[in-house]
Amino acid sequence: MKQKRSTRLVLTLMQVLLAIVVLLPFFWMVSVSLKPPTEPFAIPARLWPDHPTVGNYVSAFRPEFRTYFLNSLVVSLATVVITVTLGLLAAYSFTRAQIVAISALVGLVVLAQMFPHSAIIIPIYKMMRSADLLNTYWSLILAYVSVTLPVAIWMLRGFLLKLPAALEESAAIDGATPLRVFWDIVVPLSRPGLIATAVYVLIVTWQEFLFALSFTSTKEMRTLPVGLNDFIGQYGIRYGELMASSVMVSLPVMAVFFFLQRYFVAGITAGAVKG
Amino acid sequence: MRKDRRLHWLLLAPALILMAVMLYYPMFGTVYESFHETSFLSPDPKFAGLALYRRIVADRTFAEVVVNSIVWTFGVVLLQNILGFLTALLLNQNLPMQGVLRAIVLLPFILPGVVAAILWRFMYDPQLGLVNSLLLQTGLIENSVAWLADSRMAMASVIVAAVWKGFPFSMLIYLAALQNVDQSQIEAATLDGAGPTRRLLDVTLPAIRDVIVVNVVLTLILTFNYFDIIWVLTRGGPQSATHIFPTKIYETGFGQFRFGEAATYGVFSILVLAVLVALYAIVQGRANRRRGVA
Structure with a gap:
């Protein structure tokens, strides 16, 4: 125009x-x-x-920061791998299984996306305490996998619905078991959807604050967002170091996002615009 | 077929069990907790009936939290959607550099919430912050404003920070919707002599009405639940000027170890959410029917 x-x-x-x-x-x-x-x-x-x-970066990259960074990395990567795996398995069955209860279950998945974390955190905290998991990676990984799964299933389900059925059907006629079909056809074809979901889960997990603040109690287990929040008090008025730490916390997700932006934008908007 | 069905249940099981234990069970757990009292001194839960509900409703902060939550949620959602929509319109024009600009606009969305909050805390610093510096230099204000410490300014300040962080998300959804609008209808309207404003009101807006409604309700839910920005900027203060449900629940539960009262606040926030989620189901259902999808 x-x-x-x-x-x-x-x-x-x-x-x-x-x-x-x-x-x-x-x-x-x-x-x-x-x-x-x-x-x-x-x-x-x-x-x-x-x-x-660059003096602020040098002094901000101290042992504590490195510990937080490592914790964030471990928790985020574990969450991404587990969520995407469980999410793909569930999404596959949600789109392929002939089970009467499926649409009701899909409804429960959509509903679970909207649960307020602050309103359910106390019972989760008590479960973690009973299982002796507080202040461990597992308390965070379990919580993060659970809260990211509903959206991950939803994104992957939208993606799997659009895959052409013909390939899977012909493989099934050739005698491939459902698991073979899943591994040889569905997984490779889902790559863009898996990448979009992984980026989404990474962005959410890398910045998660409420669970990390509530479930970790020692410096050894803090993740970056909680550690950064602690720095506000510790650094006092050393704003340069505080800002340098902020830049270093942001860079990894920004880098991932810029390389995989295309997939992520397509994944987010597909669900939102097309329903 | 039967064997397939068993396999599918097996594939669904891990996700379903995890969601049942970690999301659905705690929903009921919160209601249970709200009938039991604990405190830092007596951590064993004691049955309290409706006592906690009575105590919280009688407390002055409860009314403040309700009012703050309304102001915060509607303020952020309104501004974020208007700004997001206008930005999407701007990025949908045939102009050079649109790809670069879209990437730039998305930056606040990827920025971790705590980082965004710390950044704005510093921006709002009365002496050293950029906000006062710029406003003083351009003569828009005459004296430094304590944006976060002044109870009349604090809510507006956290809303601005949250909108800056949140509008790219709305923009992304609206931009995708705009790119889906049938171009032939717009061309037909142009041939009929409709100007840009007429085309926007008569063709574009009706075409993406459903996306707008669904997106507004979705951002209502996300904003009502958002904890990070307010907690890092003000911890709900000064006094309770910016306390909303998530910050109040965290402070009561993990600051004061009064799990029962925190859970009671949680139940109230679940009730509000239930209304919003019902609204979401209605508008999404209507949008789906209009598109002819089940």
Whole structure:
């Protein structure tokens, strides 16, 4: 569609404005993280460091931070692998099984996506306490797998519904067992859906705060979001280090997202727009 | 067929059992807890009947939490959806750099919630923050404002931070819906002499009405449940000016170890959610019927 020059100019200005609104806080975060210790206290605040340094990153990457990072990595990766595996198995049966109760079960999965975590956390906490799992990786992995599974099943189900049935049918006629069909045909064809789901689960788990805050009690078990929240008090007014830590917490998910953006956007919007 | 069915139940079992134990059972568990009292000094639950409900409803903070939750939820949802929709319209024009701009706009959405909250906490700092600096330099305010410490400004401030973090999600959904609108209808309207505003109101909006309604209800649910931003920015303060259900539940349960009262707050929030979820089911069902899908 052709646009008038004046219209184009207005639209371009709005684009620039939008980019500024979104980027200004990021710019500020990176800028402060590069400022030597006294510069954040300049009044009025300066947008760009006069003497940029990576010193804050060096001092923020201390042993505690590395522990939190490792904990987040272990918990997130375990959750991604378990959720995507269980989610694909369930989604496969949800879309292929001839079972009367299926649509009711799908309804329960959709409903479970909307449960408020804060309202169910106390019974979960008590179960973890009885099972002696508090302050372990397992308490977090179990909680994260459970809360991400409903959305994962939903995303993968939407994806599997769109796969052509012909391939699976002909394989079945050739005598392949359902498990063979699943492994040789469904899994390879589901790759884009699996990637989208894995990215979604990773983004959710990497930033999860409420369960991690409630279930971990020692520094050895803290994950990055909780550790970062602790830093607010510990760093006091060392804003440079706080911002440097924030950048380092954000970078891994941002990197994953940028490489796999295409899959993720398709996965999220498919469910939301098409139902 | 029979053997297939057994296999399918086997594949479903792990997910279903996990969801039953970790999501559905705790829903009922919360109701059970709300009838039992515990405290830091006496951690063994004692049956309390409806005493906790009476105590909480009589407490002044309960009314505050209810009002705050309403202001927070509607404030964030309204602004996030309007901003998300306008951004989607802008990104749906034929302009250069749209791909880059979309990637930029998505940044706050991927940014971990705690990081976003810490970043905004610093932005709002009365002396060192960028918000006051910019507003003072441009003369929009004359004195520094304590955005998070002033009980009249705190709620508006956390809402702005949450909208900044949340609008990309709404944008993404609306952009996908806009790209699905039948182009021939828009061209037909153009040939009939309809300008951009007429085309938006007469063709585009009716075409994506269902997506808008469903998305608004979905963001109502997500926002009502959102804990991270408020907890890191204000912990529900000053006093209780920004306490919403999730922050109040966490503080009561894990700050004061009053699990019974926390669960009672939880039951109230489940009731609110039940209404929203019913609304979601209605609008989603209507949207599906209109599209002719079961």
